[in-house]
Amino acid sequence: MEKAIPAVVEDLKMKRKKTHDAKPPKPRFRRAINRDAVEEIGEVLSQDELFELWSGLGNYFHWWIGDPTEGQLNEIEAEYPCLSSMIDFPKVVKRLERLHEFSRSSYGVSLGEFFPELRTVYDQCVSAISTLPNGIDKSKSWLRVVAEDAGADANLEAAIYLASCGELDSFDVTRIRDRWYTHVCYDIERGNPVGKVPASVLRRAEERTISLAEAAKLLKFGDSMYRFFSFRDEEEEHIDQTMFRAVEWLGITGYDPWLESYIADLSAGPTDGVDHTYNGWSLFHWCRSNLAMRMASRIGLESWLWALLNGAHERKMPWRLFWGGKNEPRLRDYIPLAGIVPFLWYRIRPSQIADEIPKSALKLLEQTQLRCGAWPLYSDASEPSLIATLAAVHALGESRRSGWKNATKRAAQWLVAQQNEMGFWCVPGGPTVAISVQVLDAISIGVKGKASTYSELGRPVDARIKEVSQEDVERDYDFQRMEWHAPVLPESMSIRFDSAKDQADPQIALLVATEVELRQVLRLLRPLPRKRKIWKSTFGHETAYLGRFGAFECVVVLCTMGSQGPSGATLTANAVISTWSPDAVVFVGIAFGAHREKHREGDVLVATQLIPYENQRRGSRVVYRNPVPPTGGRLINRFRNALDWEFLRPDDSKCQMWPGPMLSGEKLVDDPRFKNKLLGEYPSAVGGEMEGAGLWSAASRANIEWTVVKAVCDWGDGKKHKTYQEMAAAASASLCFHVFDDAHALDGF
Known part of the structure; x- marks a missing residue:
């Protein structure tokens, strides 16, 4: 009994401790669900x-x-x-x-x-x-949500497959291009460049205005480029190849230095021996990119193939490898490698290597296909294997050997049956997105006789991102009912320059380059205080219109298109600034939009930085040498905060404002190849025009606030027309008027 008492006490202590250590009860609340x-x-x-x-x-x-x-x-x-x-x-x-x-x-x-x-x-x-129900449609629904999250990572394989099926019409490829560019800028910000980077360069990287050419120069170490892709361990084997396939299918330009760096190791051939399994799968991924096959050295490709065809244990059977436990490993025919070998041979088509070994591999595939249509992982196994089957189907599809259609059709039926209930295919430890796309290619070979995401070399792929046609996106508007259509110009009177200079004190200057732009600005110009008409005065080569624009006195001047010439933007801006000494100068008018899928006609682009692209070094590669100057910080602040501005198109849809870097050069851009080359170098650009570089030259020397505010009238893609010019000019003038209608907009200038 005496011994039992301490035991009871200990039990009580333990109960108290458990009560004390117990987590507080979860709060009870009424569920809010139907x-x-x-x-x-x-x-x-x-x-x-x-x-x-x-x-x-x-x-x-x-x-x-x-x-x-x-x-x-x-x-x-x-x-x-x-x-x-x-x-x-x-x-x-x-x-x-x-x-x-x-x-x-x-x-x-x-x-x-x-x-x-x-x-x-x-x-x-x-x-x-x-x-x-399982099937291809279900897998596409899964791939769409994966593609929406794709950026600089292996999820791009989902976007590549959808592009190969012509199903990326509503997909924002610009977002992927922007994410690539952002990752490159991150690399510079993190200090990955070799050597010290000037503060001005770091600032451009932070502002996302650095060109890809300059970024590539900073991030190059010897002959190598720092990888900007992110990936999981299981995706490392194919991530570089995914980049090539994305460039090919999604039309992403400007990354040639990275592509050349990544392809260099492949072109060099095997320098440290060959791991038949690892290098076999790596070459399999490389050869699924037509672009990589075109860029790689043929000597390098053939040397890889030659090394792979020489077996590690039996010279003419490279797929025969040691497998099994540590205590009893044995030579086994690894079927995925037996599929990879002929696939590579028929993709590379070597000039000096006989087809004896690839044909032996194809015979092995014919002899090992299971009754269900799949292939096992090893020739002496009976369990079907997903990766062995997709490798075998790829090989048969390239060889077109007698009986390949029936064999691949049976395999495709089995592959469809292996689909996960959520729409994808997977193997333990494997990259799910890449495996799923490879399986879909294998199914396409079995059903259609050809893969979806790569084609015979020398033959263009069947589908890419569908080019947006003019009829698809451009709308017919009834401009007749709009108040800004064919505006009646305000009454004006001519006045001597001396008198105008004595009486007028313009705080803002608005520059335009076409009559359409001039008419829309003058439509909003009002007479100076206690005057009945707009003043018109000439000085030097220029003609000035003087009045009130919003809350401020304003001078409006028309120059010729472009920055050069006696009446170009450079000299005109210089004359306006030196003569009238305004607090701020804005170039108003029309521009081309960078992306049809993002910018609509009438959307207003506000330049936060200007990208003058004419100053170039042309060699094997074009290098853009001008700086990317920021526009007036205080002006940009005023425009960014114009949240209550509203300008409606004739269909009552609202135009948007897009602040961002703007391209500027002498060329009237209407060539998709030239435009894409510019956007490839400067992916963050929202559009482009012709006069801003001249304004920058004059305003920066005078240390005066300036920016460019122009609206989208076309996209510079070979379909230029004048249909939207009046609406675009009216929209840009409307936004400027809204900003300067605030009497305190220039406080602190």
């Missing part, structure tokens, strides 16, 4: 919408950091409006008042614990998707 609406999600949403919601909610759960806020909850509701019928968001927002009751980790309150209704919807999406 279960009937959630259960009908598969019937209400389309297949693509289901995948989009599933992917988006999954990203929220995966990347969520910090405590939930009302703003974040509103963001979720705004991004996915369909959730409003399933979740009572006001009730969830009310839950924030009890946020302190939830358990908190170092990352904040868990979204799943605070917002379990979101997890319920996510789980229902998974359930609805899993019940959808």
Whole structure:
């Protein structure tokens, strides 16, 4: 009995300790979910919408950091409006008042614990998707959500496949191009360039105005370029090849220095021996890019193939390798390599290497295909293998050997049956997106007789991103009813320059280069205080219009197109500044937009930096040598804050403002190749025009605030016309008037 008492005491102590250590109970709250609406999600949403919601909610759960806020909850509701019928968001927002009751980790309150209704919807999406019939359409829906997140990473394979099917019409390739450029700028900011980088260069990298030519020069070390791609370990084997395929399919330009660096090792051939498995798969990925095959040295490619064809253990059977446990390894025929060898031989088509070994590999493939249509991983195995099957199908599709159609058709049927219920294909430890695209290529070979994402060398691929036609995107407007159409010019009177100079004190100067632009600016010009008409006065080579533009006295001057010549923008701007001494100068008018998929006719581009592209060093590669000057910081601030500006097109759609770097040169750009070359060097440019460089030259010497404000009238892509010029000129003049209608806009100038 005496011994039992201490035991009872110890039990009581343990119970108290457990009670003390126990986690506080989870807060109880009323659920804010409409279960009937959630259960009908598969019937209400389309297949693509289901995948989009599933992917988006999954990203929220995966990347969520910090405590939930009302703003974040509103963001979720705004991004996915369909959730409003399933979740009572006001009730969830009310839950924030009890946020302190939830358990908190170092990352904040868990979204799943605070917002379990979101997890319920996510789980229902998974359930609805899993019940959808498997097939190519389902895989495309999955690839679309992957492609939306693609940037400088292996997810680009999803965008490549969709482009090969001609299904990227609504895909914003500009976003991918911008992400590549941003990663390059990050490399410079992080200090990856060799040697010290001047502060001015770092600033341009931070402002995203540095050219790719200059960036490439900074990031080059010997003959190598720093990789700007991000990738997981399992994607490293093919990430460089993905870049080539993306350049080829998505039309991304300006990255030649990187391509040349990445292809250099392939072109050099095997310098450190060959690992038949690793190098075999690496060459398999390389040879799926037509661009890489064209850029690589043929000698290098053939030397790789020659080394690979010489077996590590049996000279004429390179696919025979030691496999198995450490205690009893044995020689086995590795079927994926037996597929890779003929695939490479038929892709490279070597001039000095016989086809004896590739033909032996094809015979092995014919002898090892299983009854189900698949191939095993080893010739002495009976379990079907996904990677062995896709390698074998690629080989048969290139060889076109007798009986290949029937063999690949059977294999395609098996591959379709292996699709995951969420729409993709995977192998343990493998890159899911790349594997899925390779499987889809194999299925295409079995069904259509050719792959989707690569073609016979010398024959162009069947489809790329569909070129946007004029009929697809350009709209016919009824301009007749618009107040700015064919404007009646204000009454003006001629006045001697001396009198005008004595009485007028313009604080802003507006420059234009065409009559269309001049008419739209003069439409908004009002007489000076206590004057009845606009003043018109000549000085030197110029004619000035004087009046009030918004809240300020203004001088308006017309120059000729371009910066050069006696009446060009450079000398005109210099004359205006030296004669009238305004506080700010703005070039107003029309420009070409960088991207049809982003900029619409009438959208106004506001230059935050100017990119003068005429000063070039032309050698094996064009190097743009001018600096990229920022425009007036105070002026840009005023334009960026013109959030309440509104200018409507004839269809009542609202024009947008796009601040950003603007190209400027003497050339009237109407050639897609030349335009794409410029945008390849300066991916962040929002558009281009012809007079801004002249204004920069004059205004920077006078140390005066300046910028360029021009609206999109075309896209400089070989389809130039004058249809939208009047609307664009009116839109740019409207934005300037809105900014300068604030009497305090020039405070601090």
